[in-house]
Amino acid sequence: xxxxxxxxxxxxxxxxxxxxxxxxxxxxxxxxxxxxxxxxxxxxxxxxxxxxxxxxxxxxxxxxxxxxxxxxxxxxxxxxxxxxxxxxxxxxxxxxxxxxxxxxxxxxxxxxxxxxxxxxxxxxxxxxxxxxxxxxxxxxxxxxxxxxxxxxxxxxxxxxxxxxxxxxxxxxxxxxxxxxxxxxxxxxxxxxxxxxxxxxxxxxxxxxxxxxxxxxxxxxxxxxxxxxxxxxxxxxxxxxxxxxxxxxxxxxxxxxxxxxxxxxxxxxxxxxxxxxxxxxxxxxxxxxxxxxxxxxxxxxxxxxxxxxxxxxxxxxxxxxxxxxxxxxxxxxxxxxxxxxxxxxxxxxxxxxxxxxxxxxxxxxxxxxxxxxxxxxxxxxxx
Numbered sequence: 001x002x003x004x005x006x007x008x009x010x011x012x013x014x015x016x017x018x019x020x021x022x023x024x025x026x027x028x029x030x031x032x033x034x035x036x037x038x039x040x041x042x043x044x045x046x047x048x049x050x051x052x053x054x055x056x057x058x059x060x061x062x063x064x065x066x067x068x069x070x071x072x073x074x075x076x077x078x079x080x081x082x083x084x085x086x087x088x089x090x091x092x093x094x095x096x097x098x099x100x101x102x103x104x105x106x107x108x109x110x111x112x113x114x115x116x117x118x119x120x121x122x123x124x125x126x127x128x129x130x131x132x133x134x135x136x137x138x139x140x141x142x143x144x145x146x147x148x149x150x151x152x153x154x155x156x157x158x159x160x161x162x163x164x165x166x167x168x169x170x171x172x173x174x175x176x177x178x179x180x181x182x183x184x185x186x187x188x189x190x191x192x193x194x195x196x197x198x199x200x201x202x203x204x205x206x207x208x209x210x211x212x213x214x215x216x217x218x219x220x221x222x223x224x225x226x227x228x229x230x231x232x233x234x235x236x237x238x239x240x241x242x243x244x245x246x247x248x249x250x251x252x253x254x255x256x257x258x259x260x261x262x263x264x265x266x267x268x269x270x271x272x273x274x275x276x277x278x279x280x281x282x283x284x285x286x287x288x289x290x291x292x293x294x295x296x297x298x299x300x301x302x303x304x305x306x307x308x309x310x311x312x313x314x315x316x317x318x319x320x321x322x323x324x325x326x327x328x329x330x331x332x333x334x335x336x337x338x339x340x341x342x343x344x345x346x347x348x349x350x351x352x353x354x355x356x357x358x359x360x361x362x363x364x365x366x367x368x369x370x371x372x373x374x375x376x377x378x379x380x381x382x
Contacts (some may be wrong), residue, residue, distance in 0.1 A: 001075075011033075015338065031381050037081065047174055054089050060382070061380065067100055070381070074111070076110055090194065175197065189314075198318065206331065208325075231325045233325075234323075243319070255367070336351070
């Protein structure tokens with residue numbers, strides 16, 4: 001489990017506690033909150049932090065030689081770190097990660113497309129300023145222009161990579177590299193594809209740092225519609241479990257365990273419930289091709305983000321949408337989703353419970369476990 005920017009291993013305390021309370025067989029499972037990158041260390045760059053995480057995983061594998069499978073979880077920047085580490089540790093010959101069979105990959109509020117002042121990877125609070133009366137438009141323009149140099153200065157190398165400003169000497173931005181396979185840099189896309197399941201939790205509103213489309217790996221045109229007037233404080237909607245699997249496995253899972261599928265739209269905490277929107281496939285829909293091309297033509301700074309999106313959407317993802325719009329502290333939605341700090345982000349506990357319950361469902365599903373080698377042995381969950 002990898003923490004986000006300026007985070008630490010204790011940020012996972014609540015999720016670990018929920019996992020321990022679930023029906024998981026902890027006698028054959030090792031839960032690890034990474035200590036590789038804490039506080040200001042996270043400013044050293046996604047690649048540097050990812051390399052540290054990869055080394056930590058290798059050490060754990062050597063320390064516990066009975067490990068057979070590996071799952072990776074990341075919050076915010078941590079989602080990028082586990083993607084990077086997986087790509088560096090992936091062996092294209094054996095299709096193993098650090099010598100282990102890839103099991104489950106989960107991210108929470110992760111900026112998979114990086115950050116931008118506009119376009120699909122726009123930092124939400126920059127977009128919100130445009131709605132301010134009088135000088136809102138001017139302020140938004142200033143923030144769009146200042147975002148890259150400001151973040152690069154204060155967040156150093158990590159900030160440059162977030163905004164894909166790491167293009168010196170004609171270099172391809174790291175986040176673009178992390179959506180591809182390259183013998184020199186890493187087999188990042190193949191590593192993601194090797195997991196039995198992929199799940200992303202995303203804030204549908206209230207997250208001032210990472211937008212809904214960005215963290216749910218969707219084009220903005222693909223976002224589902226949430227009924228107005230609903231009290232939003234928890235899970236809004238969730239794809240069925242089969243959405244996390246490759247199509248050929250999803251079809252078999254539907255046939256073998258249809259009764260276990262999570263097909264309903266989860267009610268939000270409080271009164272009311274949301275309407276189910278059509279679930280989008282993990283692959284980029286052909287109907288969005290025109291809108292994506294228009295975005296590339298009109299907003300050149302978004303071209304890299306759209307390229308990353310297209311590559312990531314070539315894989316199936318289970319999307320779980322949450323919202324804290326009507327919580328007592330909606331501005332802290334980015335950390336509510338993980339309950340980063342119990343004293344401040346307690347309203348996100350329902351999401352942690354959902355994640356733990358769904359993780360247990362995946363671990364106990366006979367078909368999914370049949371996809372994994374050595375599923376009776378001990379597993380590593382980082």
